[in-house]
Amino acid sequence: MESVVAGVDIGGTNTVFGIVSSEGNILARDTISTNDHKGPEELIHIVSNKIKELLNNLRTQIPSLHLAGVGIGAPNGNFFRGTIEFAPNLKWKGVVPVAEWFEKELSVPALLTNDANAAAIGEMIFGGARNMQDFLFITLGTGLGSGIVVNGEVVYGHDGFAGEIGHVVMDLKGRICGCGRKGCLETYCSATGIVKTYQELNPSASKETDARIIFEKALAGEKEANEAFRLTGEMLGLALANSVAYTSPQAIFLFGGLAQAGEILFKPVRESFERNLLMIYKQKVQILPSRLRESDAAILGSASLIYKMLEKSS
């Protein structure tokens, strides 16, 4: 019998899902729109049926295939309750019992957490943190997400919502954040944040510019674009140095579009990070690019919730 796990990532626009082997290979995958349905219950019903279809197709080659569980990553996912709660990027209201619905539809265990925590577990099970017990995982996308791993476990906190480094306030009088406060880290250190920084440095820049264009301009030697990356790295390095004081990680992984800028981002991050670290931590914490492939991370991360559970029970 070959056990596989379904990984589901519910995003603001699309829901991606796939069947993942214990070696971390995505054997089949599919995507549907998150919002083109009557509501969340209908979405879960359709995704469950599509997962059954994917499994049936795979069984023509591997008849002994067995589904061991469903892992789900979603914004504002609560691990303890298996619910999505008041997610600002989704059109659903209130508290939605997504894990329970998947368990009913597929008759297997379902675990849910927020997308950054899921990716952090993915890094631990299938990526660059395989032999690590203590690390931070940072996603630099539209916002800044984070997963904190201590003693081999994601830190969920007493209510299931721990690990929101993106909403650490860096400047009380700073930029307005989607959370309603001012100066949160993610208003600076994210794909959206770097665009704002660049436009402040270069007010004549086109309104349509994005992080990729700024990256290309920086590579071509443009002063303002390079300065935007330097300022972004400077603030991220400071925030990460402060985070080290809480959990003393072995490494910090950077993931997401902005992290793919490579040295142009990593160099100022590492410099600022070392400069701002407390003496006892200096030269001990690595800042590393994630080893998860961008296109696979959401499905792998979600599935790894179940693989982590299986690892603990065996």
Ligand SMILES: [Zn+2]
């Ligand atoms: Zn905020």
